[in-house]
Amino acid sequence: MRFALYQPPQAEHRPCPVLYFLAGLTCTEETAAIKAGAQRLAAELGLILVMPDTSPRDTGFDGATGDWEFGEGAGFYVDATEAPWSARFRMHSYVVDELPALIAANFPADTSRSGICGHSMGGHGALTIALKHPERYRSVSAFAPIVAPSQVPWGRKALPRYLGETPEAWADYDACELVRRQTFPGTILIDQGEADNFLEAQLKPELFDQACAEAGQPLLLRRHAGYDHSYWFISSFIDDHLRHHAETLV
Numbered sequence: 421m422r423f424a425l426y427q428p429p430q431a432e433h434r435p436c437p438v439l440y441f442l443a444g445l446t447c448t449e450e451t452a453a454i455k456a457g458a459q460r461l462a463a464e465l466g467l468i469l470v471m472p473d474t475s476p477r478d479t480g481f482d483g484a485t486g487d488w489e490f491g492e493g494a495g496f497y498v499d500a501t502e503a504p505w506s507a508r509f510r511m512h513s514y515v516v517d518e519l520p521a522l523i524a525a526n527f528p529a530d531t532s533r534s535g536i537c538g539h540s541m542g543g544h545g546a547l548t549i550a551l552k553h554p555e556r557y558r559s560v561s562a563f564a565p566i567v568a569p570s571q572v573p574w575g576r577k578a579l580p581r582y583l584g585e586t587p588e589a590w591a592d593y594d595a596c597e598l599v600r601r602q603t604f605p606g607t608i609l610i611d612q613g614e615a616d617n618f619l620e621a622q623l624k625p626e627l628f629d630q631a632c633a634e635a636g637q638p639l640l641l642r643r644h645a646g647y648d649h650s651y652w653f654i655s656s657f658i659d660d661h662l663r664h665h666a667e668t669l670v
């Protein structure tokens with residue numbers, strides 16, 4: 421597995437908190453590092469940024485490449501249970517267990533202070549991971565996340581192939597379902613562009629808004645007129661996300 425890591429200058433003197441950034445469909449460990457523009461403020465705030473790839477690579481599985489919505493580049497941050505994917509596509513465990521252990525062992529990181537953020541499919545990853553493991557992450561935020569994969573075409577295509585045909589298995593990786601089971605101790609920040617091509621068919625933030633209201637989950641959902649799904653949108657608001665995380669991490 422590949423990942424990118426930014427180490428702020430403060431890490432030369434003391435362990436620093438860690439913010440994970442999970443990227444979306446078609447992205448690699450380089451995308452956020454190059455396009456999100458998070459390093460400048462992370463240097464001021466003293467945050468280590470960890471930006472993993474979106475799936476294993478070079479798996480050789482039939483159907484793992486050639487479709488931008490499934491397989492390599494589209495791991496959906498689940499632990500697959502269906503063959504052949506279950507042998508390699510275990511992004512949930514990778515992000516929650518394997519990667520933090522590797523960071524703790526090799527970098528001046530205080531992993532007891534970790535936050536998680538993501539975009540689109542990575543926003544889905546950040547929300548589901550934080551909701552499933554609130555003891556591991558002190559803060560969570562997302563840009564244009566997939567919040568209800570069980571109900572939208574991206575999820576309806578990928579989740580059955582990774583997890584089988586039972587909707588209960590999809591619900592275990594669906595932020596709208598998870599927040600009803602267990603809330604996150606802190607406000608979730610979500611930014612969404614109103615000119616996002618995927619807003620109505622794939623993202624549907626109103627479903628998460630409603631689920632959070634019903635569950636009593638504090639949510640700050642900000643909608644921005646004129647902004648699309650791209651990293652230009654992310655780079656416009658990334659500072660607010662870093663500050664949101666720094667409030668509890670630093």
Ligand SMILES: N[C@@H](CCC(=O)N[C@@H](CS)C(=O)NCC(=O)O)C(=O)O
Nearest residue numbers: 444445446447451488540541650651
């Ligand atoms: N390939 C898709 C777009 C995929 C897409 O927008 N991916 C988002 C994440 S869901 C992304 O961050 N792409 C990388 C980039 O914008 O640099 C299309 O042609 O519609």
